[in-house]
Amino acid sequence: MGQQEKVATSLAGAVSEGISASLVPVDEELSRRYPGDPGTRQPVHTVYVPGDVFAADTVRSWGDRALAALDEHAPDAASFAAVLGLSEDLAGPVYDRVRAKLEREPIEDLRVDFEDGYGGRTGADEDAHAARAARLISEAYADGTAAPYMGIRMKCMEAAVRDRGIRTLDIFLTGLMESGGLPDGLVLTLPKVTYPEQVTAMVRLVEEFEKARGLDAGRIGFEIQIETSQSILAADGTAAVARMIGAAEGRATGLHYGTFDYSACLGVSAAYQASDHPAADHAKAIMQVAAAGTGVRVSDGSTNVLPVGTTAHVHEAWRLHYGLTRRALARAYYQGWDMHPAHIPTRYAAVFAFYREGYEQAAARLAAYVNQAGGDVMDEPATAKALSGYLLRGIDCGALDTAEVARLTGLTRADLDGFASPRRGDLTATAK
Numbered sequence: 001m002g003q004q005e006k007v008a009t010s011l012a013g014a015v016s017e018g019i020s021a022s023l024v025p026v027d028e029e030l031s032r033r034y035p036g037d038p039g040t041r042q043p044v045h046t047v048y049v050p051g052d053v054f055a056a057d058t059v060r061s062w063g064d065r066a067l068a069a070l071d072e073h074a075p076d077a078a079s080f081a082a083v084l085g086l087s088e089d090l091a092g093p094v095y096d097r098v099r100a101k102l103e104r105e106p107i108e109d110l111r112v113d114f115e116d117g118y119g120g121r122t123g124a125d126e127d128a129h130a131a132r133a134a135r136l137i138s139e140a141y142a143d144g145t146a147a148p149y150m151g152i153r154m155k156c157m158e159a160a161v162r163d164r165g166i167r168t169l170d171i172f173l174t175g176l177m178e179s180g181g182l183p184d185g186l187v188l189t190l191p192k193v194t195y196p197e198q199v200t201a202m203v204r205l206v207e208e209f210e211k212a213r214g215l216d217a218g219r220i221g222f223e224i225q226i227e228t229s230q231s232i233l234a235a236d237g238t239a240a241v242a243r244m245i246g247a248a249e250g251r252a253t254g255l256h257y258g259t260f261d262y263s264a265c266l267g268v269s270a271a272y273q274a275s276d277h278p279a280a281d282h283a284k285a286i287m288q289v290a291a292a293g294t295g296v297r298v299s300d301g302s303t304n305v306l307p308v309g310t311t312a313h314v315h316e317a318w319r320l321h322y323g324l325t326r327r328a329l330a331r332a333y334y335q336g337w338d339m340h341p342a343h344i345p346t347r348y349a350a351v352f353a354f355y356r357e358g359y360e361q362a363a364a365r366l367a368a369y370v371n372q373a374g375g376d377v378m379d380e381p382a383t384a385k386a387l388s389g390y391l392l393r394g395i396d397c398g399a400l401d402t403a404e405v406a407r408l409t410g411l412t413r414a415d416l417d418g419f420a421s422p423r424r425g426d427l428t429a430t431a432k
Helices: 013-021 024-033 057-074 077-083 090-104 125-145 162-178 196-213 239-247 259-265 278-291 309-328 341-356 361-372 381-397 402-409 413-420 422-431
Strands: 043-052 109-113 149-153 186-190 222-226 252-257 297-299 336-339
Touching: 013 024, 043 341, 057 090, 057 186, 057 309, 057 341, 077 090, 077 309, 077 341, 090 239, 125 149, 125 162, 149 162, 162 196, 186 196, 186 252, 186 341, 196 222, 196 239, 222 239, 222 361, 239 252, 239 278, 252 278, 259 278, 309 336, 309 341, 336 341, 361 381, 361 402, 381 402, 381 413, 402 413
Parallel strands: 043 109, 043 336, 109 149, 149 186, 186 222, 222 252, 252 297
Antiparallel strands: none
16 A cells, blocks of 8 residues: 545635536536437438328338348349448348348338329329328338338428428328327428528427417427428538527427439539538538537438349349448438438438448447457547447347347347446336
């Protein structure tokens, strides 16, 4: 034992108390604005289906069409791996998991579209389609055929279509309530948001619906779709998207990048409108920084190059989609849009490869951190949080199995939840 150090201080206790008191408003503001990750599953993609096309078998139909595309253009692991450049050790596990996913859960998030993908329809037609969407989604959740997340994309809050969008949302939500209530997986998307006041209007709208139907305040959240330059940089030079998150008053669940509307808004030629264009990277970087810590998730956009036609063209489109998805994942955009059933195989291939090729190293680093075992990388709590989040996302989508992660880390799902987010840990404890 060494010599015991003498501990002395110079400040009176009142100094610390005064500083703490002065920072109470800041503490409260930090807690309100930056609550952290919500602790819920984030889907790896969103599929948009026009309101007049959506049917009871849409989820299963997309899965069957995706499987048919594999059967026709890449009937085994070796041929699929050759198209995408998968390593030999990943080829079999990824291909098998992709097929299993398409059979079990082909779509993770489905949005019935009443905006651009819907086209021009009469008011009576849109009324009927909105009511039908509510009925079919309610039935799907009741019989177990629903995607984990489902909802609608309404028309925006611009003057020309505002009333129509409000009416469609009212019909849809009312239909869900009449059919048994709002499902847990309900997601709503507000497109073409330009000013924070439009987000405020959406908040007032769902507030009034909650009051009218006796729902808990705050029950209904929504995504904000970023499709205009003004949503990134406001006229006064501020980041409008950050103000939009605040205007949502805790109801914003996601920021979705609209590849083609945003690119066109900036004057990008059609041939160069893509999610890896510098303009897209700039917008998504602003979205990502604005959303960090708020609990709002960021989603990438889509590619409009469809994997249809000859095998050569399908392979070319698959390579493009796979590459864009892998690029997005490396940049921490864990969700994107898919526009065609044949996009789904490469969506899952990219996601599964991303998690499977890195999970052993991530698990080893997390185990070393937990056990204070050292190693060639010195990780901190923030990195442990990221490592746990990585493994959890892999488990949630089906890329990884809970058992294989537990074998390498020695941690349970509840342990991972606790490291990834206090809110996740709370949810897991409640579930027990």
